[in-house]
Amino acid sequence: MSSGAEFEAPSVQSMLGEAIRAFQGGGGGGGGSAADLRSHRIAVNRASVEGDVWCRRGFLGQLFLPVLGAQTVAEVVRESREAAGKLEVLGMASNVAVELDQADSGGVNVRLLCERAKRYRLRTGVDVGNDEGMASVAGRMSNIWGGGETAEATFSRGSKTQSSFLGTLTAPVGTDPLTQVELRAAQAVLNARPYSAHDEVSRSLSAAYRAVKLAGWQHQLRYLAEWREICNLGAAASPTLRAEAGHTLKSSVEYTFTYDDRDSTTVPTSGTLAKATAEVAGLFGGDVRFAKARAELQTNQRLGASEWIVATGAQGGLLWNLDGPRGRSSLADRFFLGGLTTVRGFEYRGIGPRDRNDSIGGDVFYAVGASLLTPLPYVTTDALKGHLWANAGQLALLDDRGLLRTPRDSSGGRTRGLADEIRRFFMQPSVAVGVGLVYRQSIVRVELSCGLPLVAATTDRPKAGLQFGLGVQFL
Amino acid sequence: MATAEAPLREILKSISFTQLPLRRIEPFFEAEPIAVPRLHIYGAGPAASEGSSLATFDVECLRVLAVLRFAGYRFDIAHTTEPNASPDGRLPYLVLPDGTALSGGEIAAHLERTGQGLPPCPLDGELAYRTMVERCLAPAAEYLAWVDPVGFEAVGDARYLGGYPAVVRCALGWVRSLRAAAAVRAGLPEYGAVLDSEVVAENALRTLDSLLMLLGDGEYLAGAPSLLDAHAAACINVLLEAPLKSPLRSALLAPDSKYTPLVEYGLRVAERHLGT
Numbered sequence: 206m207s208s209g210a211e212f213e214a215p216s217v218q219s220m221l222g223e224a225i226r227a228f229q230g231g232g233g234g235g236g237g238s239a240a241d242l243r244s245h246r247i248a249v250n251r252a253s254v255e256g257d258v259w260c261r262r263g264f265l266g267q268l269f270l271p272v273l274g275a276q277t278v279a280e281v282v283r284e285s286r287e288a289a290g291k292l293e294v295l296g297m298a299s300n301v302a303v304e305l306d307q308a309d310s311g312g313v314n315v316r317l318l319c320e321r322a323k324r325y326r327l328r329t330g331v332d333v334g335n336d337e338g339m340a341s342v343a344g345r346m347s348n349i350w351g352g353g354e355t356a357e358a359t360f361s362r363g364s365k366t367q368s369s370f371l372g373t374l375t376a377p378v379g380t381d382p383l384t385q386v387e388l389r390a391a392q393a394v395l396n397a398r399p400y401s402a403h404d405e406v407s408r409s410l411s412a413a414y415r416a417v418k419l420a421g422w423q424h425q426l427r428y429l430a431e432w433r434e435i436c437n438l439g440a441a442a443s444p445t446l447r448a449e450a451g452h453t454l455k456s457s458v459e460y461t462f463t464y465d466d467r468d469s470t471t472v473p474t475s476g477t478l479a480k481a482t483a484e485v486a487g488l489f490g491g492d493v494r495f496a497k498a499r500a501e502l503q504t505n506q507r508l509g510a511s512e513w514i515v516a517t518g519a520q521g522g523l524l525w526n527l528d529g530p531r532g533r534s535s536l537a538d539r540f541f542l543g544g545l546t547t548v549r550g551f552e553y554r555g556i557g558p559r560d561r562n563d564s565i566g567g568d569v570f571y572a573v574g575a576s577l578l579t580p581l582p583y584v585t586t587d588a589l590k591g592h593l594w595a596n597a598g599q600l601a602l603l604d605d606r607g608l609l610r611t612p613r614d615s616s617g618g619r620t621r622g623l624a625d626e627i628r629r630f631f632m633q634p635s636v637a638v639g640v641g642l643v644y645r646q647s648i649v650r651v652e653l654s655c656g657l658p659l660v661a662a663t664t665d666r667p668k669a670g671l672q673f674g675l676g677v678q679f680l
Numbered sequence: 681m682a683t684a685e686a687p688l689r690e691i692l693k694s695i696s697f698t699q700l701p702l703r704r705i706e707p708f709f710e711a712e713p714i715a716v717p718r719l720h721i722y723g724a725g726p727a728a729s730e731g732s733s734l735a736t737f738d739v740e741c742l743r744v745l746a747v748l749r750f751a752g753y754r755f756d757i758a759h760t761t762e763p764n765a766s767p768d769g770r771l772p773y774l775v776l777p778d779g780t781a782l783s784g785g786e787i788a789a790h791l792e793r794t795g796q797g798l799p800p801c802p803l804d805g806e807l808a809y810r811t812m813v814e815r816c817l818a819p820a821a822e823y824l825a826w827v828d829p830v831g832f833e834a835v836g837d838a839r840y841l842g843g844y845p846a847v848v849r850c851a852l853g854w855v856r857s858l859r860a861a862a863a864v865r866a867g868l869p870e871y872g873a874v875l876d877s878e879v880v881a882e883n884a885l886r887t888l889d890s891l892l893m894l895l896g897d898g899e900y901l902a903g904a905p906s907l908l909d910a911h912a913a914a915c916i917n918v919l920l921e922a923p924l925k926s927p928l929r930s931a932l933l934a935p936d937s938k939y940t941p942l943v944e945y946g947l948r949v950a951e952r953h954l955g956t
Contacts, residue, residue, distance in 0.1 A: 558709035
């Protein structure tokens with residue numbers, strides 16, 4: 206998950222107390238109230254950083270520009286506190302204290318007293334993604350060039366991702382930790398067995414611009430160059446999967462918009478998540494050309510003042526090949542559906558096009574879900590809840606093997622037109638319902654569900670009975 | 681039925697809902713059926729054969745094609761340039777109607793299992809001749825396509841890698857070239873790490889001399905189509921068809937070349953068994 210930079214809003218009241226004491230001690234405003242002092246006009250004479258910290262001169266200039274431009278005591282306190290917070294969030298210093306001293310020439314001097322921050326970090330651990338656990342080793346170097354830049358390298362190995370290397374270089378835009386540019390190099394080997402008999406090797410370079418707003422908005426614009434290889438098919442792979450084997454080079458521009466005001470990302474009890482991604486490939490080279498869009502909406506609502514939570518979610522996506530009516534999308538770009546984090550009651554990648562034992566993926570999909578989280582008797586913690594759910598979804602290809610094919614009856618006659626097939630796609634989803642338990646463990650959501658598939662295509666892989674999973678994002 | 685000894689097991693069974701109805705609907709996908717076994721070989725298809733009548737420009741693909749044609753096995757041909765689709769990552773591979781894919785020695789084993797294998801070769805020492813072709817003649821074609829700079833540009837890069845984007849093409853070409861050089865060198869350990877085109881050509885010409893003597897006035901090397909003919913004819917045709925001048929090609933096609941009967945043999949086998 207990306208670590209959108211966050212810092213606390215400045216505590217104006219505590220700093221005002223210090224300012225009052227300073228001014229009263231210097232005879233600058235004896236007997237005045239905090240409210241009067243808040244709007245007292247003042248000039249910042251000098252701003253400095255002291256302690257074991259390294260800052261580029263240009264960075265410092267940008268950092269203190271708002272401080273030097275503050276015109277009231279409240280503004281000075283607020284901007285100073287914000288500057289201190291930025292140093293901490295960017296990993297340039299720790300425990301930054303703000304001191305305001307009366308200057309000889311009138312006005313005030315602002316000093317940021319910094320303690321050394323850990324510049325090098327080595328971390329080992331276990332990470333959890335959707336339907337996957339990974340062990341990883343990560344090294345991180347902060348404040349590389351005195352402007353809050355961070356370099357990180359991560360090696361990991363997981364249940365699905367056989368091996369993965371990720372190297373990132375992140376830098377704030379100006380001094381704002383919530384606006385970043387990122388360069389990334391990555392290589393991963395994904396083992397798709399037993400859902401699809403192949404490995405997928407991905408080697409990529411990307412450059413991204415990311416902006417996070419405190420009101421829950423996040424924008425990201427990214428350019429990605431990725432070399433994908435479908436390989437190691439083995440003898441059991443289906444002929445359809447064999448036709449997907451090989452190398453493709455994707456050069457794409459992607460924009461992602463996210464609005465998230467939920468109170469929790471794993472087991473939210475209130476708030477809304479809205480996320481939309483648009484990607485266009487082939488503009489700057491590469492041998493795949495497509496336009497791809499994906500959207501997700503999730504709402505969470507508490508019923509009155511009770512502990513009962515109603516959650517609804519919807520996802521949808523479209524991959525449109527730009528190589529003409531005969532073009533087929535690449536397996537590496539398609540959507541997959543099914544599993545505990547998408548449509549429960551089905552195996553992972555258990556919905557949609559399938560040839561023998563291989564999930565082929567699709568170009569268009571939708572999934573909807575409704576959940577009711579309930580309190581449990583005799584359970585005092587709100588991390589464990591009962592869970593009633595209903596999920597539905599469908600996935601199909603947009604080529605002559607999928608929605609654009611002409612189904613024929615046993616005598617070879619045409620049975621359905623395109624319009625009928627599209628109508629059937631939306632009116633006949635694969636459906637499952639179930640009950641279970643949900644547990645919120647730190648940044649992970651753990652679910653134990655007993656599912657009952659109600660409707661499934663003959664090639665789907667419904668999974669009736671107990672399903673256990675952990676992840677971050679669920680439908 | 682639940683028992684005192686295994687109540688938990690029975691409870692878990694009842695949770696599986698195996699007895700409850702599930703409505704099945706028609707899927708939104710139809711896989712392409714395979715009615716006839718399909719052999720996937722290198723090539724961009726008949727339309728891009730550059731005037732050649734050969735089904736493919738690759739030695740191993742031609743060899744397997746010849747074996748299947750000698751055996752009278754009924755199959756279709758599909759052209760591809762993607763070896764990742766094969767079970768062992770190398771072309772050719774054969775896909776059966778049930779979806780099973782066979783590659784390498786599995787194809788010959790499949791012919792034996794279905795009773796369509798080639799009859800035993802009457803030639804004494806056929807294995808020795810095959811080893812000679814495998815060790816000295818086939819590496820010449822491999823060297824020409826992947827190690828020789830001019831050959832790499834005309835054959836390896838243009839034919840095998842032509843369908844890839846430039847970045848992928850460069851990376852794969854470099855890796856493939858290193859592997860081919862190592863494989864050719866490994867087959868000739870007496871030369872150690874040093875190997876040049878003259879050594880490769882000299883070994884190939886010695887092998888051609890032996891094959892020429894073996895052929896004599898016959899139509900096939902072993903009297904009838906055999907595994908030796910499949911491999912030898914594949915190598916000879918690839919060397920003849922390569923779109924560049926090479927010492928071997930010049931020796932084979934010289935006006936008064938002693939290898940003329942061998943060239944005619946190769947073209948004869950190609951015309952009968954190695955076309956599209």
